[in-house]
Amino acid sequence: MVIFCIPCLVLVAYFLLASIFIPRYRTYIKQGWRCFADKLRGKECSVSFDNKMRLVVSEWFVNHGMPSAGKFLYKKKNFDWTLITVGILTTVLTVYLMFVAYQFWFVEPPCTEQTCGI
Numbered sequence: 001m002v003i004f005c006i007p008c009l010v011l012v013a014y015f016l017l018a019s020i021f022i023p024r025y026r027t028y029i030k031q032g033w034r035c036f037a038d039k040l041r042g043k044e045c046s047v048s049f050d051n052k053m054r055l056v057v058s059e060w061f062v063n064h065g066m067p068s069a070g071k072f073l074y075k076k077k078n079f080d081w082t083l084i085t086v087g088i089l090t091t092v093l094t095v096y097l098m099f100v101a102y103q104f105w106f107v108e109p110p111c112t113e114q115t116c117g118i
Contacts, residue, residue, distance in 0.1 A: 012036055
């Protein structure tokens with residue numbers, strides 16, 4: 001049952017980042033967190049956040065000239081698996097970039113006391 005929580009959690013994370021720059025998305029965070037908490041307890045979403053976002057995302061694709069992507073994401077199973085895949089890929093990319101940043105800043109920094117004269 002916990003696998004069904006991941007799409008809501010991924011949506012909450014994306015809207016949390018989006019709400020920093022676009023204030024109108026801040027209302028979605030509260031609804032998404034409620035939905036995640038409900039699914040984690042094994043209940044149905046009280047606010048049906050994932051269904052609402054599935055419809056909004058598929059409508060966005062259709063309105064922007066990508067009807068095949070909108071039709072694909074309109075199906076609940078496809079939407080959930082797409083969110084899970086995007087969440088996993090984003091996590092892997094973030095871990096990799098943090099590893100590269102650690103290597104760059106701490107293991108072999110480009111500027112040392114001898115080369116930069118600090």
